[in-house]
Amino acid sequence: MKKYDVIVIGAGSAGLGNSGVANVLGLKTLLIEKDGDNFGGDCTNFGCVPSKALIHIANQFHQAKSAERFGLKTSGKADMGRILDHIHQMQTFIKDTEDAAALRKKGIDVVIGEAVFDSRDTLKVNGETHTARIILLCTGSSPRMLDIEGMDSVDVYTNETIFFDCRKLPENLVVIGGGPIGCELGQAFSRLGSKVTIVNRGDRLLNKEPEKVSEILETRFKEEGIQISSHAEVQFFKDGKAGIASKEKDILEIPCDAVLISAGRTVNTKGMDFDAAGIELTEKGKIKVDEYLQSTNKKVYVIGDAAGSYMFSHGAEKMVRQLWRNLLVPIFKKKNTWNDLSWVTFTDPQVAHFGLTEDRLQERGVEFQRHDQSFLHDDRAIVEEYTYGQMSLWLDNSNSTGSKKILSGSMIAPHAGELVQELELAKHANIPISELNDRVYPYPVAARINQKTIRGILEKTRKLWKLKLARMVFRWFH
Incomplete structure (x- = not known):
């Protein structure tokens, strides 16, 4: 031994x-x-x-x-x-x-x-x-594998086989599952030239993300020609077609010569x-x-x-x-938690999240404030055509706005996974949002959207008496 x-x-x-x-x-x-x-x-x-x-x-x-x-x-x-x-x-x-x-x-x-x-x-x-x-x-x-009638009549892939066995681009690819793997590979094959349909049992893609994020991603996918069937399941494969059953329609048959199973693990x-x-x-x-x-x-x-x-x-x-x-150090051991976890779905646009989701914050009784920021008037987003972008921050409920700390964050935008890293660091290091507000970002780096979001939070709580006092001081000395 x-x-x-x-x-x-x-x-x-x-x-x-x-x-x-x-x-x-x-x-x-x-x-x-x-x-x-x-x-x-x-x-x-x-x-x-x-x-x-x-x-x-x-x-x-x-x-x-x-x-x-x-x-x-x-x-x-x-x-x-x-x-x-x-x-x-x-x-x-x-x-x-x-x-x-x-x-x-x-x-x-x-x-x-x-x-x-x-x-x-x-x-x-x-x-x-x-x-x-x-x-x-x-x-x-x-x-996780599925047993669907007629699967032996089509090429069936998972993420463990598709990078070895799929040496010919499928004309019509059905993706089963609307999670990160299904969305990433579905969009990739669509851009390479396949006609892609994502069949999702849930009510939206990436259902652990905020609803607005799923809505934006689905809109982008549809603009690229990707078909999405939600509340749906593949019932059978037959004669080069997939039979899809959904709540809204009777069984719909669509062309299918390959299927990617991405229905969990x-x-x-x-x-x-x-x-x-x-x-x-x-x-x-x-x-x-x-x-x-x-x-x-x-x-x-x-x-x-x-x-x-x-x-x-x-x-x-x-x-x-x-x-x-x-x-x-077996004294005061640390528990396995979701608190400091982050993830990125590498679609285009990317979807990034760090910290507890809003549902988990509510489950734990954490008091928070949420601020949503559109990219509609962000200069970098305008010139690079991603004004559809969206960011949300969840902050603690401190009395002083400037001393608030970031609890969680979510973003959908090109390179979102990179853009949220400084926000995640601020969360991890307990840096108050006033520190991010005081930074000077080179113009027009994409990360300026982070400061724009922080300033939106501060502006919401700006007191009228402070503005009045500022005017009085200016006029007194000048």
Whole structure:
């Protein structure tokens, strides 16, 4: 039996982060990954990296077509084979620093194989037994699959297959799911030349975002020719068509030669014999995890998608930091919360959010003030044609307006993910909004919209007596 301080199962964002921290601390560490080609996990292989590369290419197509109104002539269509080859090349650059060989050079033991629990603190891999002081489950998640009549008659993709198998651009692509993956890839394929229909069970796209954000995004999608069916489900595929049932209409049949399933994700739990380790699952099949990321086996912690709370690669990064803070300073441990979480949906326009949503603020009884800011009269938005943009800030209820602190923020605009970063920093550092108001921004940087929003908040509470006093002082001295 081989003994370790830490065993990490899974080489995705959470697994790489945890094994890296343990190794830097000088702890004897074993990293187990069942697929030698899967180092980097979903983000590197099937998610963030390939999808953003695809979006980058699709945006170039869109910009070229948009320039035709100024005289540019374009022709041809997307060559998916060449696009995928380019994406794989970009992935190779990234994966070279995080594969098994690179990790072994750093001093981390790496085993390729499937881990199965033998007891509460022992695992078997490839017939060998390993034990550790703690075991970290970083097994990730997989796309939730659907069983729809006639699926064998069309090409079916998920985010785990589309970047490898889709080497011919679909003429008619049906996207099932109106969440971030469905919206990002749906728009990308539309810009590359596919006729895209997004079928969404909910009442709007990106339903965790403010309603105004969903409304703006849907308007932009429709302007680009993307069809959206809400309150709808795909009932069948037959004769090159998809049958869509919705509340508003009878079954509508539309052309379909490929489908992308983006209907949520499920936690990876199969084949590890959790019973032998005393690890319990919920009724929905998720791993039972407490607010400190511990499973029902106190020697086993769960990090990343496997924890079943928020499924982002940077969410895994957040959990890694919290876990090791608690492991090394077990007094006044920090809980796993949504408080400092942020996310970006990389559509065009981008959708960015940080902090608790308004619903969660209300659930927790947090008193707040909300301010909405249109981009309609923002100079940068005018010249770059994104006056449809919208920002909302949620502030604490301090008596003095200038001393108010930012609780949360939401923005839809090109590069929204970059623009909100200073606002998120202000929230994290408890900087009062008066500090942002006092800044001098170069004209016309896009981030001036942040100051414009803050000034709108201050102007709402400007007292008439202060203006009167200012006039009196001016006239007295001048």
